[in-house]
Amino acid sequence: MLNMRRTKLGIMVLAVCMVIGVICTVSLTVMSREAGQNKIDEAHYLELETDYLKETKCLLKEQGYRNSGVMLTRVIDSNGTRSYKITIHNKMIDYLSESEKNALLQDLKNIVFVDDNCNIQHIFL
Numbered sequence: 001m002l003n004m005r006r007t008k009l010g011i012m013v014l015a016v017c018m019v020i021g022v023i024c025t026v027s028l029t030v031m032s033r034e035a036g037q038n039k040i041d042e043a044h045y046l047e048l049e050t051d052y053l054k055e056t057k058c059l060l061k062e063q064g065y066r067n068s069g070v071m072l073t074r075v076i077d078s079n080g081t082r083s084y085k086i087t088i089h090n091k092m093i094d095y096l097s098e099s100e101k102n103a104l105l106q107d108l109k110n111i112v113f114v115d116d117n118c119n120i121q122h123i124f125l
Contacts, residue, residue, distance in 0.1 A: 045082070045115075048113065048114050048115065049072055049074070049084075052111065052113050053070060055111050056070055056086060056088075056108060056111060057070055059108065060088070060090070063104065063107070064092070065090045065092055065093060068088055068090040069087075069088070069089035069090070069125075070086065070087070070088050070089075071086070071087045072084055072085070072086055073085040073087070081117060081118075081119075082117070082118045083118065083119040083121070084113075084118060084119065084121065085121050085123060086120065086121065086122045086123070087125055088108075088122065088125065089124075093124050094124075101124060105122055105124075108122045109122065
């Protein structure tokens with residue numbers, strides 16, 4: 001009788017351990033897939049950002065502001081929304097009138113960033 005109770009108890013403990021093992025395995029699999037997806041998303045955004053910077057530098061060069069310093073700063077908030085600040089430095093821009101700066105700013109804003117959910121701000125130093 002005692003051996004039968006020990007056997008039942010052993011089977012129950014084994015079953016509980018197996019259930020815990022399955023739960024842990026499933027949780028780790030889900031987390032691993034999410035981490036993999038995040039790496040893919042991040043690689044995709046890095047490519048988009050690189051392309052955007054190239055287009056920005058190309059536009060500046062076409063308009064006579066070659067060798068401009070262009071820096072992209074990215075902020076990702078808790079819900080995944082991205083905000084970008086594009087800082088542009090070129091001494092020649094300092095000499096533009098406000099209307100000329102606004103026209104250049106508008107040309108820069110016309111550069112398309114594929115993700116419409118991003119907020120992009122341009123700043124002249």
